[in-house]
Amino acid sequence: xxxxxxxxxxxxxWPAIWLILEPVFRAGESYPYPRDIDEAEAxxxxxxxxRMTCVAEEAGQILGTYYIKPxxxxxxxxxxxxxxxxxxxxxxxxxxxxxxxxxxxxGLELGFRAMQFNLVVSTNTGAVRLWQKLGFKxxxxxxxxxxxxxxxxxxxxxxxxALA
Amino acid sequence: xxxxxxxxxxxxxWPAIWLILEPVFRAGESYPYPRDIDEAEAxxxxxxxxRMTCVAEEAGQILGTYYIKPxxxxxxxxxxxxxxxxxxxxxxxxxxxxxxxxxxxxGLELGFRAMQFNLVVSTNTGAVRLWQKLGFKxxxxxxxxxxxxxxxxxxxxxxxxALA
Numbered sequence: 001x002x003x004x005x006x007x008x009x010x011x012x013x014w015p016a017i018w019l020i021l022e023p024v025f026r027a028g029e030s031y032p033y034p035r036d037i038d039e040a041e042a043x044x045x046x047x048x049x050x051r052m053t054c055v056a057e058e059a060g061q062i063l064g065t066y067y068i069k070p071x072x073x074x075x076x077x078x079x080x081x082x083x084x085x086x087x088x089x090x091x092x093x094x095x096x097x098x099x100x101x102x103x104x105x106x107g108l109e110l111g112f113r114a115m116q117f118n119l120v121v122s123t124n125t126g127a128v129r130l131w132q133k134l135g136f137k138x139x140x141x142x143x144x145x146x147x148x149x150x151x152x153x154x155x156x157x158x159x160x161x162a163l164a
Numbered sequence: 165x166x167x168x169x170x171x172x173x174x175x176x177x178w179p180a181i182w183l184i185l186e187p188v189f190r191a192g193e194s195y196p197y198p199r200d201i202d203e204a205e206a207x208x209x210x211x212x213x214x215r216m217t218c219v220a221e222e223a224g225q226i227l228g229t230y231y232i233k234p235x236x237x238x239x240x241x242x243x244x245x246x247x248x249x250x251x252x253x254x255x256x257x258x259x260x261x262x263x264x265x266x267x268x269x270x271g272l273e274l275g276f277r278a279m280q281f282n283l284v285v286s287t288n289t290g291a292v293r294l295w296q297k298l299g300f301k302x303x304x305x306x307x308x309x310x311x312x313x314x315x316x317x318x319x320x321x322x323x324x325x326a327l328a
Binding site: 028031032033034035037072073074075076077078079113114116118119139140141142143144145146147148149153156158160162 | 308313
């Protein structure tokens with residue numbers, strides 16, 4: 001299995017990151033970004049507002065990306081939140097899993113004590129299974145909390161893991 | 165029981181609103197705003213970013229305030245989030261309850277289909293009981309998700325209610 005590196009994203013990575021994010025945001029089936037989000041707004045959300053953004057790279061190709069940020073300000077800021085997107089051409093190679101493991105380690109290094117996913121779409125069963133395999137627990141099922149573009153209001157899961 | 169009105173906040177209400185918010189934010193026991201938040205940042209969070217901000221008023225005195233906003237962007241934006249603060253001099257008069265009822269009605273009028281509180285501090289038992297009385301269910305207990313200034317990391321509750 002050829003290996004990829006995971007490293008902090010740079011400004012120069014943005015065009016390649018956007019190529020990966022745009023189809024996922026336009027589809028609107030897994031993240032609650034407005035489906036018509038423009039590139040500047042997406043860049044702000046993925047690269048500027050988070051504490052840090054990383055990419056998985058192999059031979060100059062960006063395979064996937066994640067951000068990490070405090071899930072809440074102030075007294076909630078020791079719990080982090082992450083989002084992960086993998087290129088459609090790099091599925092099935094363990095990239096999402098590697099990104100999530102990397103983010104947990106980085107979260108610890110940044111001083112976070114837990115990680116929370118606020119809105120895992122229940123129909124995104126691959127993601128739910130993967131996060132469970134990586135130690136995340138479903139703490140809540142939010143009824144109809146995600147307005148899926150083709151399936152209507154579907155449940156979303158709150159998933160949580162203490163970082164130790 | 166003398167009655168108060170609940171109405172949209174105006175720019176002119178801000179000084180009175182800040183008088184109510186500041187001690188609560190400084191104490192840091194119920195909301196995850198940074199305890200050292202400055203007035204401009206607080207105003208942005210309470211008055212500018214939300215969809216709407218309301219106040220409870222009686223004879224020119226502001227007794228309490230709440231904001232309402234989408235809890236998530238895009239496909240999560242049909243679920244709203246609110247925050248409520250009542251003046252220490254107006255406790256025990258049903259102001260919080262009236263603000264919450266008002267916010268549910270306003271939420272419906274604004275097209276929201278549910279209301280979610282992301283981080284109800286478990287030690288804030290009065291609030292937990294009140295929200296339950298008003299029909300909110302505890303969907304998750306987030307372990308240690310609130311760094312309480314005197315009690316350390318305490319659990320926070322995710323509370324949710326469908327608006328119908």
